[in-house]
Amino acid sequence: MKYAIVGTSHAGYEAAQTILEAQPDAEINLYEAGSTASFLSCGIQSYLEGESESLDDLHYANEASYKEQGINIMVNTEVVSFDGDAKTVTVKTPEGERTDDYDKLILSPGAIPTPLPVDGVDAENVFYLRGRDWAQKVHDRMKDAKKVVVVGGGYIGIEAAEAYALAGIDTTVIDFQDRILPTYLDEEFTDILTKNAESHGLTFHGGEGVQSFETKDGKVSAVVTDKNTYEADTVIVSIGIKPNTKWLEGLVDMDQKGFIEVNEKHETSVKDVYAAGDATLVPFSPTGKKVSYALASTARRQGIVAAKNALGEEATIRPVSGTSGLHLFDYEFSTSGIKDSNADWYDGEVDSKYVTARLRPTFFTELNEDNNTVYMQINFDKESHVVLGAQFMSKGSVGELGNIMSVVIDHKMTLEELEAQDFFFQPEFDGPWHPINVLAMQALGRTYGSDKMLFM
Numbered sequence: 001m002k003y004a005i006v007g008t009s010h011a012g013y014e015a016a017q018t019i020l021e022a023q024p025d026a027e028i029n030l031y032e033a034g035s036t037a038s039f040l041s042c043g044i045q046s047y048l049e050g051e052s053e054s055l056d057d058l059h060y061a062n063e064a065s066y067k068e069q070g071i072n073i074m075v076n077t078e079v080v081s082f083d084g085d086a087k088t089v090t091v092k093t094p095e096g097e098r099t100d101d102y103d104k105l106i107l108s109p110g111a112i113p114t115p116l117p118v119d120g121v122d123a124e125n126v127f128y129l130r131g132r133d134w135a136q137k138v139h140d141r142m143k144d145a146k147k148v149v150v151v152g153g154g155y156i157g158i159e160a161a162e163a164y165a166l167a168g169i170d171t172t173v174i175d176f177q178d179r180i181l182p183t184y185l186d187e188e189f190t191d192i193l194t195k196n197a198e199s200h201g202l203t204f205h206g207g208e209g210v211q212s213f214e215t216k217d218g219k220v221s222a223v224v225t226d227k228n229t230y231e232a233d234t235v236i237v238s239i240g241i242k243p244n245t246k247w248l249e250g251l252v253d254m255d256q257k258g259f260i261e262v263n264e265k266h267e268t269s270v271k272d273v274y275a276a277g278d279a280t281l282v283p284f285s286p287t288g289k290k291v292s293y294a295l296a297s298t299a300r301r302q303g304i305v306a307a308k309n310a311l312g313e314e315a316t317i318r319p320v321s322g323t324s325g326l327h328l329f330d331y332e333f334s335t336s337g338i339k340d341s342n343a344d345w346y347d348g349e350v351d352s353k354y355v356t357a358r359l360r361p362t363f364f365t366e367l368n369e370d371n372n373t374v375y376m377q378i379n380f381d382k383e384s385h386v387v388l389g390a391q392f393m394s395k396g397s398v399g400e401l402g403n404i405m406s407v408v409i410d411h412k413m414t415l416e417e418l419e420a421q422d423f424f425f426q427p428e429f430d431g432p433w434h435p436i437n438v439l440a441m442q443a444l445g446r447t448y449g450s451d452k453m454l455f456m
Contacts, residue, residue, distance in 0.1 A: 002027040003310060004089055004100065006079045007108035008037040010296045011277030011303030013060045015106045016071055018307035028071045029100060031091060033078040037062060039132040041156075042296055048139055048163035055132055080247055084270035104272050104310040107248070107260060108303060111241035111278035111294055116151065120213025123220040126235045129156050138236060145169050145234040149223045151210050153180035155326060157238035158197075162328060164234075165202040172230055174223065178206035184324065185333060186340045188354055189375060189393050193331055200329050205230075241294055243279040255281075259292065264316040266306035274310055276302035285319035285410050286338050286388040287345050293322045321389070323406040325399045334402025337389025337409045338379045351382040353443035357435055359396045361427045361455040371395045376439045378415075385415040390439065404436060415440045431456050 003019050005012050008030055016030055030037070038060035046052040056062075066073035080097075081090040088099045113128040115121070125145075127138050138160060146169065150161040153175035165171040173180065179190045180197075194204050205228065213235060214222035223230045243258040253261040253269035260275040262268055264283075268275050277299040281290035298320050308315035325334035343350040354377045360367060374396065379389040390405040392398040408418060419441045423434030433441070433448065441448055 002029070002101065002103045003106065004029045004031065004102035004104070005106045005108065006031050006089070007110050007277065008032040008061075008073070009039070009041075009108065009110050009277065010060075010299035011108035011110075011306070012106070013038045014300045014303035015108065015276065015307040015310075016066075018304050019311060020069060020071065022308075022311050022313075024070075029102070030066065030071055030073045031077050031079050031089070032073065032075045034131060034133070035075055036132055037066065037073055037075055040296075041131060041135070044129065044135045044138075044156075045159040045163060047135060048142070048160065049166060055135060058132075082251060082273070084251070084273055087272065105274070106303075106306050106310060107252075107268070107273065107275040107279070108277040108299070108306075109244040109248070109279050112244045113237070114240040114242050116210060116237050116239055118210055118212045120215050120220060121237070123213055123215045124218050125220050125233060126213060126237065128237050129160055130241070141234055142167055142169065147232050148172070148234040148236065149174060149230050149232040150236045150238065151175075151223065152238035152240070153177070153204065153206070154183065154238060154240065155181070155324075157236065158328060159326070160236050160238065161202055162197070162200075165197070165200050166329075168201070171201065172203045172205065172232075174205050174208050174210060174225060174230070176207065176209045180204060180206075181326075182341060184326075184335055185391055185393070186377060188377065189333060189391055192375065192393065193328055193333075196329050196331055202329075241278065245279050265309040265314075266302055266317060267309060272310075274306035276306040282317060283319040284345065285321045287347070288319065289345065291322070291345070293320055295320075295322070295324055297323070319410065321406045321409045323402050325402050330395050331393055332395070332398055333391065333393035334399050335389075335391045336402045336405040337387075339377075339389055339391060340379070343379065346381075346388060348384075349382040350379055350388060352377055352379045353439070355439050355442045357438050358431060358456050359394060359398075359435065360429070360431060363455050364427070374398060374435050376401075376435060378439050378443050380415055380443065385444075386412050387415065387418060387440075390436075392435070398435075401435060408436075415443050419444060419446070 040058045043058040078092045079089050080092050088101050113130045148164045148171050150157045150173045161173045208225040208227045212224045213220050245258045260280050266274050278294040284291045305315045305317045321337045323336040358372050359374050374394040377391045380387050392401040425432050
C-alpha cells in the first residue's frame with residue numbers, strides 16, 4: 001500500500017507514525033514544501049528567549065530520522081494539486097514538476113499567516129512569525145532592534161512581544177480588540193496579565209486598527225493606526241491564521257473560509273482522501289458544533305484518526321475542549337471550554353463564577369499573597385450545572401488544572417459531581433481542598449470551611 005501525506009507538522013507527523021506502526025512495510029511518501037520537516041512552531045518562544053540553543057532542537061523529526069524509519073521524506077517539494085480519480089499528486093520541486101501516484105492520500109496542509117492588507121507591509125524589518133524560517137529572522141533581528149511593534153495580541157504575537165521586552169527592547173503591542181489574548185481568557189484575567197506585562201516594559205494599545213506602515217529607505221519606520229502613530233524599526237505581524245488550502249479549490253469540498261470539510265473519520269468528499277490539522281474543523285465538546293482550534297494537541301489527534309481510517313481501521317475524532325495554556329512573564333495560565341467571551345457558542349444559558357483562592361497553605365515561608373494566589377473561573381449550564389469551561393491563572397503552577405477540566409467537560413460532569421471529586425491533600429502540593437473542589441463549591445455557594453482555616 002502506498003500512502004501520500006501532504007505536510008509534515010503535527011498532523012502529518014502523527015499520520016506517518018501511525019501508518020508505520022501498523023504497516024511497517026508500507027510505502028510512505030511524506031511531502032514538505034519547506035526546507036525542513038516537522039518543525040514545532042509552539043517552541044519558537046523558547047528559542048527567542050534563549051531557553052533552546054538551536055532551532056534544530058525544535059523538530060519532531062528531521063530528514064535523517066525519517067529516512068532511518070524508512071519513510072520517504074521529500075523537502076522543498078510542494079504538492080500543488082491532486083487527481084482523485086487517477087490517484088496522483090502533482091508536485092513542484094526546484095527541478096520542476098512531476099506526478100506521483102498513491103493509494104491513500106492524507107492532506108495536512110496546515111495554516112498560513114493572515115496577511116495585513118496595508119501599505120508598507122513589504123518593507124524591510126516587517127516580519128510574520130510562522131515556521132522555522134520566520135523564527136530565525138525574528139530571532140536574528142533582536143540583535144539590532146530598538147523599537148518593536150507587534151501587531152496582534154494573540155498567542156503568537158504576545159510570545160514574541162515577551163521575548164523582545166525581556167531582551168530590554170522597547171516593545172509595543174497593538175490589537176484591534178481592546179485587550180490581549182481575547183479568545184483565550186476573559187477580561188478578569190487579561191487585565192492582570194496586561195498590568196504584569198507592562199511592569200516588564202511592554203506597552204499595550206487596544207481598540208486600534210493598523211492603517212499603514214511608514215517607511216524610510218525601504219525600511220519600516222512607523223506604524224500608523226486609526227488613533228496614533230508609533231515609531232518602530234521592527235514590526236511583527238500576527239493577526240491570525242487561515243487554512244493553507246487555496247490550491248485545493250475545486251478539488252475537494254471546503255467551506256466558505258477555506259476549511260476542508262471532513263466527517264468524523266476525517267474523510268473528505270473524495271474517496272481515499274483524508275484531511276487533518278489546522279485546515280479542518282473539529283467538534284467542540286461543550287456544544288457538539290464544529291469549530292477551528294489550531295492547536296498541536298488537536299492536530300495530532302486528527303492525524304491519528306485520519307491515518308487509522310486510511311489503514312482500514314475504524315476511528316472517529318473525539319470532541320475537543322480547546323484546552324491550552326501559556327507562561328507569560330510572571331504568570332502561568334490554562335483554559336478549557338466555554339468562557340464568557342464565547343458563551344454565545346452555547347445554545348443554553350451560561351452562568352459563571354470567578355474565584356480567587358490560595359494554592360497552598362501559607363505556613364511555607366516562600367509563599368505570600370502575590371505568589372500563592374490562584375485566579376479561577378468556571379462556566380456552567382445555569383439549569384443543569386453541567387460544566388462547560390474553566391480558566392486558571394497564577395504565579396504558581398496551574399497548567400494541569402486546565403487539562404483536568406478538559407476531562408470534566410468531555411464527561412459532562414456537573415458542579416455537584418466536581419465538588420465531591422477525590423483530589424489528595426498534601427501541603428507541598430495544594431490545600432485541604434483542591435482548587436477545583438473550591439471552584440465548584442464556590443459556584444454552588446458553599447465553602448465547607450475553606451474560608452475559616454487559619455493557614456488558607
